[in-house]
Amino acid sequence: MSEFLTIRLSSRPNQPVQWLVWSPQQKEVIASGQLADLTQLDELAEYAAQRPVFALIPAGDLLLTEVTIPAGSGRQLAAVLPYLLEEELAQDVDSLHVHLLKRDGDTAHVAVVEHRKIQAWLTALDDAGMEVKKLLPDCLCLPLFDGSYSAAELEGQWLVRQSEAQGICAEVSWLGAWLLAQKAPITALVEGDKADDAEAEEPVADEASDSSSALLIHHYTPAPKDVPGKWQPEAPELVMQLLAQGAETSKANLLSGPYKQQPAWRKYLKPWRKVAVAAGLVVVAIVAEHVVSVQSMEKQALAYKAESERIFRQVLPQYQRVPSSSYLKRQINSELARLGGSDDAQGVLPWLAQIQPALSKVSQLTVESLKYDQNRGELRFQASASEFQHFEQLRTLLAEDFEVQQGQLNKEGSQVTGAVVLRRKS
Template sequence: MSEFLTIRLSNRSDAAVPWLVWSPQQKEVIASGTLGSITQLDELKEYAPQRQIIVLVDAAAMVLTSVTLPPGSGRQIGQVLPFLLEEELAQDIDSLHIQLLAKRGDQGDVAIVEHTLMASWIAALQDAGLTAKKFVPDCLCLPKREEAFSAAELDGQWLVRTEEHHGAALDSEWLPLWLHEDNVVAHFTPKPANAVGEWKAETPELVMQLLTLGAIDSGVNLLSGAYRQTPSWKKHLKPWRKVAVVVGLWLAVVAGDFGLSIYRSEQLASQYQAESERIFRSLFPSVNRIPTQSWMRRQMESELSRLTGEDSGEGILPWLAELEPSFKKVPQFSLTSLRFDHNRSELRLQGEANDFAPFEQMRVLLSEQYEVEQGQLNRRDEKVQGMLTLRRKS
């Protein structure tokens, strides 16, 4: 088995780039270090020859989630996945690389990352003369624990693995909001001061070494579809023209089979559409025309919410409607993300502004309706960032 060069890349161009060379034969680290940014990747070129390159992708740059798979999707799952996730994603699905990591019965574990990020990482590696064999989410390289989360700190971020194909990369201040008191966490680096839950210390290890071992054994690889790497043997086809002709004929057969698969996939999609319209018309006999599939889904979801009582005001939409006047009064406060916890009945607003004053204005305004807890405010790149947690008053 050859040696491995492992590189961790972030979605921020100015982020540090930790790296490590591991020898399975000697079971030791040959070399390691940290680059100032991704622009210095060419400094690793001397470590690349005769070594397999694995890229650990910052989990903060992607979404790791699960989706219910329709029965009979089978070999067409690659074409079906984007449409299953279309309603849940705020971005155009055509701008996203969606990778099925594993299937568990009718559930599929999925990784989602922007095409622009994938392209920029690959371009940076190519500019440095490097070719990666694997792209693996860094949190999924932590050891898996059956009855506990796994966690380790790397460059100011906490990597947390919750399940086989689920996890996250979080700034330290987000840990208390992301974890719960009943969580058990096996940690490989010193426990944080703001730890929530039951933390159990594991044998301390060099984090990049720990992640490298997990990446080598992992079956996850984001280099699929348009990003699948060309095998090195294809570079040597040209001198073997007769063999290339045979291979070409074989590829033609494969292409025909692929075309047939697409045709069958389209037929299956048409059958699903016809059946869904039949069910819809049986429930809404007064509707004469169905303009689009998304319109039909919205009507079904609206009716389901009405029948199940979800329109009673316990969801996130009533909160957003109530918050709109406050956002209009403080336009200097920009909302960057939000998270609604139904069980706790609380809404967490992550925002930024040019200074601290808009946060105080928002806190005072929102305190008229809610119990407001303001998190730590941080200044970064001439912006002040922070979080407000809202709960309904008793």
């Protein structure tokens, strides 16, 4: 792994925040320091850029404990765990984040921490532009020894690791009492004891005559005075360096449940979320508009089809069945060709186009029937009007382009009827 940044968080205002950048490849500290409080996390943005960030929770802000798993609860263990601890906790389990650290048969080793604290830490880190890869207890980052404890003093408190999933943060004033309360027997060894002192303490020596029964504590900072246990010094190191190395190899990570990390691709898509939502709404609106438009055009096309078939049956009553639109077009074109003649100058249609302006000017006259004789080159129509003068007006207008022969006019009641024959001027 490349360089990474380790930050030991704090839960109280004005409590210092220690940090360290460690390089596993070079086996050395790249940078380290201490912030006054969480509000100064943005000062570490440069170190967090392009580096994984491990955040350590002070052991005093969480509870590391174990609970017996009831039979048949294995498959739903994550959901059941908080309620198995309900009687042992003074708080509502819904306000607590319970994370399974290790399962050993019917025993579950868990870490319990308040939601509000995790949310405050993650918010502070997010505001500083940091994405946390691991969130884990600081005491579980100390070296792990089989059958013995490891300990180091940090900020006036002792971090003690008991096992893979157990540890505490203790004030030196009650560290001794806590050690005495552990299941493993304790031997009180005082540096510089003389032989006569050993004889004077003969009862204690008898109890601890078997060295295998003594609780061995490996310490990386000066051992506390007058505290029971067999304290064995290890090569001294910076405590934050020790914790950083442990954080790198630790499998513990409290980012589970509602705090589970999202895949990397979601992180890159997050800034585009609002754009994607807006684009999605635009696409939905366009599709909806298109659907409405298509439905409207389909409805209009059906109306046009129905109207065209109505006109077709009205003009050509001999064709009542219209199997398709192409059939309708063929019949209309065929009828137009028949009426229009072989070229534009022949057929009835050119005649009708020529007389239409005159007929429109004498709107009081109505054409009741029309007959075209192509062989004789004449157009005959029967018309009716309310006055004789309407026929005279029409004859005058048509005489400009045609030879007009007007038949006898008859008046029946209030209507005047008559026939008009038109021939083209030679």
